[in-house]
Amino acid sequence: MEKRVGRRLVLFPLPVQGHINPMLELAHLLYSKGFSITIIQSDFNSLNPSKYPNFTFHSLFYGFSLADLKVEDFPSLAILFNNRIKNPFKECLAKLVRDASESEEPIACLISDALYYFTQSVANSLQLPRIALRTGGSSSTLAYVAFPSLKEKGYLPTPGSQFDVEEAVAEVPPLRVKDLPLINTKHPDKFYEVICNLVNETMVSSGVIFNTFEELESLALAKLRQQFSIPIFSIGPFHKYFPSGSGSSNSLVTPDETCIPWLDKQEPKSVVYVSFGSLAALAEIEMLEIAWGLANSNHPFLWVVRPGMIGGSEWLEGLPSGFVENLGGRGHIVKWAPQPQVLAHPAVGAFWTHCGWNSTVESICEGVPMICMPRFTDQLVNARYVSHVWKIGLQLEKGSERGEIERTIRKLLEENEGKEIRERSSSLKEKAKLCLKQGGSSYHSLEALVAHILSLESIYV
Known part of the structure; x- marks a missing residue:
């Protein structure tokens, strides 16, 4: 455990198990690097704060139930998540920023799930840096970046009958038509909207974190770095920084x-x-x-x-x-x-x-x-x-x-x-x-992330 650095981070996970886990693992990791952690969560799939005594929690009201979470409705739900929670989130974050300005722990930045694309405009309005956490891999993110081109070629919002499902898609090798990251939904245009918002708002953030490592996705990461003008930090695998923990403690x-x-x-x-x-x-x-x-x-x-x-x-x-x-x-x-x-x-x-x-x-x-x-x-x-x-x-x-x-x-x-x-x-x-050990790729990337977060205050404070 490193000494406290006198900076607080506000983390905002999407309230779905596959998104909560990496955000909490990242929270533990950054806490171990000396940052104080505040987590804004929803009343939907909420965590028990008593299980995380080192973190501070604030809750927002969504008004959802588990019955609302149907995979085929994901595009509509994602848009609903972003629209319904925007104002309550802005009020909560603004209060946290005001309170922090009067304390000895100013907020260094917001780290939010990339699917919460609305948080970029909120962070901008409060002059607070935002770093996006992409809970998927960089290879799938590269495919999402190609969505406008894929739409122009006719692959989106859903591939037409002119395409053989086994046909290679030249824009995103080694994917075939059947491998494109789509979802069976009645609202393909909404899904396209969600993905484009995710990509566009991530690209104008102060950085993006991936739960991956260079030796696994070096080519995809290199291509993303060519297309993104922001720092990209590949610091995974998150859960292996603390091997004594089984990871099940984060389970809903x-x-x-x-x-x-x-x-x-x-x-x-x-x-x-x-x-x-x-x-x-x-x-x-x-x-x-x-x-x-x-x-x-x-x-x-x-x-x-x-x-x-x-x-x-x-x-x-x-x-x-x-x-x-x-x-x-x-x-x-x-x-x-x-x-x-x-x-x-x-x-x-x-x-x-x-x-x-x-x-x-x-x-x-x-x-x-x-x-x-x-x-x-x-x-x-x-x-x-x-x-x-x-x-x-x-x-x-x-x-x-x-x-x-x-x-x-x-x-x-x-x-x-x-x-x-x-x-x-x-x-x-x-x-x-090996990537997590001293001298490894993720070890270096994590050190770079900590230095990057600490450098952000000179821009916004």
């Missing part, structure tokens, strides 16, 4: 710890861990195909099935009667798992994932090969990089079909191709470790 859902004793009983590198994140939904037929694909593979599996994840079911009603019992202990299903702890367990040999960025980075850090089944937006980009650029996983190109599931699991855990993938995964794991 209490994880089921029974999966760890179950894993303890399994053979090394034998278990398929299956989790599709906090938002993805499945149809009942998909659940059945996944269940039989896992069972037919004859490999043990740990499967996270969130309540309500399956359309029309509360939890496991869609499974055949006695399905788990008939596996003889080879399958274990939980409602939520302590994922970093699971991925670090020696019994886990593969991670079947939706390829959200947090999950992707966590898997890379533990050297666990991936089975990719992306659902929407940046997950599609991440899956392409996992399977065809870093070559540390296999993608289920035909979706959740039991035969392909079984073949993919066997290929990854039993065949020579899987062995090569495991070797590449192990090599990338070592690079993720």
